[in-house]
Structure formats: structure tokens, C-alpha cells
Amino acid sequence: MPNPKDWRYKFQKAWSWPNSVEKFISSLIFSPSLHVFCGESSLGDIRVDLYIDADVKADAFHLPFRDNYFASVVADPPWHLAYHLRPKLIREIVRVLRPGGQLIWNCVWWPNSKSIKLTEVWFAKPNTYRTCPIIMVGIKIF
Numbered sequence: 001m002p003n004p005k006d007w008r009y010k011f012q013k014a015w016s017w018p019n020s021v022e023k024f025i026s027s028l029i030f031s032p033s034l035h036v037f038c039g040e041s042s043l044g045d046i047r048v049d050l051y052i053d054a055d056v057k058a059d060a061f062h063l064p065f066r067d068n069y070f071a072s073v074v075a076d077p078p079w080h081l082a083y084h085l086r087p088k089l090i091r092e093i094v095r096v097l098r099p100g101g102q103l104i105w106n107c108v109w110w111p112n113s114k115s116i117k118l119t120e121v122w123f124a125k126p127n128t129y130r131t132c133p134i135i136m137v138g139i140k141i142f
Contacts, residue, residue: 030071068098076106105136
């Protein structure tokens with residue numbers, strides 16, 4: 001088997017963003033902040049993941065936090081999440097986000113919620129034939 005160090009691509013640990021992406025997202029976050037589906041990322045005052053060792057090991061569909069608490073929620077949900085599960089996930093994330101709070105969303109599908117208003121869309125032009133990284137930001141309006 002070829003040595004990965006000889007490959008043209010630079011590989012990184014799964015469930016983590018490159019440092020430049022982490023730095024950009026950190027500039028958007030207000031405290032107290034929650035990072036759902038955090039993986040190996042260090043972003044957020046409280047990091048939640050079901051499979052990775054995080055501050056809180058929890059299911060994103062049943063977050064163990066009070067309503068309207070967080071000023072920012074960062075989420076990198078599974079892009080392939082089944083359509084029928086998406087509304088449930090959004091309701092739970094919106095529940096813990098305070099009115100006026102900011103949702104920082106790294107996904108190709110935007111939450112279909114009357115409670116979240118899309119305010120910004122950021123993307124990074126990839127340098128190869130691959131998926132374009134996208135960050136969408138929204139505000140909880142009620």
C-alpha cells in the first residue's frame with residue numbers, strides 16, 4: 001500500500017476543520033456558545049457530540065440545555081441527514097438559541113424555520129474539484 005505521506009493530497013483528522021476555517025468561524029461566535037456535532041473542533045464554550053469525546057456527550061435531537069440560553073450555536077450537521085429528521089434537529093437547535101442569537105451553519109441545506117432569518121452566506125472557492133465549503137449565518141428572530 002502506498003504511503004499517505006507520498007500522496008498529493010493533504011489529509012487531516014476526520015471531523016475537524018482546517019485551522020483557517022476554525023479561525024474564521026471563531027470570529028463569528030458570541031458567548032455563551034454551543035457547538036453541536038463538534039467532532040475534533042475546539043470551537044464553542046460548550047462542545048457537544050454523540051461519538052467524539054466532547055464537553056457533553058449528547059444526541060443533537062435532545063440537547064440537555066435550557067431554552068433560549070446560547071448567544072451562538074455552531075452546527076456542522078450531517079449533510080446526508082434524512083429529510084424527515086431535519087425539522088426535528090432545527091427545532092432543537094432553535095430551542096436553545098436565544099432571540100437575537102446567531103446560528104452558524106456549515107451545511108448545504110438551510111434550516112427551514114420561521115424563527116431563523118438568513119443574514120450572511122460565506123463560501124471558500126476550492127482549489128481542486130471538490131465540494132465548496134459553505135458557512136451560512138442566521139439570527140433567531142423569536
